[in-house]
Amino acid sequence: MLNLTYYTRDNCQLCNEGKLQIRLALSELRDNVVKLTEVNIDNDDELQEEYMVRIPVLSDGGNVIQEGILDFVTIYDYVKDNYR
Structure with missing residues (x-):
């Protein structure tokens, strides 16, 4: 199972689209392939400093999959290629 983290913030249209x-x-993949944790950076000063101008950010551990504008193909290919 992949453990992905999605960094977002309140009132962020790019975050909603992402x-x-x-x-x-994820709907195109088998069930239980990914655990997705959503983190609102508005609740943490350190995360705001790191991600404020980059959100939304989708990461797998320390590896950023995409930031800014997310797209279906990149996410799907990453999960398909990295599922353990």
């Missing part, structure tokens, strides 16, 4: 791309990509 979430739709993630859901679409």
Whole structure:
């Protein structure tokens, strides 16, 4: 199982659109392939400093999969190629 983290913030249209791309990509894969944790950076000063101008950010551990504008194909290919 992949443990992905999705960094977002309140009132972020790109974050909402990114979430739709993630859901679409994951819906094409087997169940239980990915555990997705959503983290709101507005609740943490350190995360705001790191991600404020980069959100939304989808990562697998320390590896950033995509940031800014997320797309279905990149997410799907990453999960398909890295599922353990």
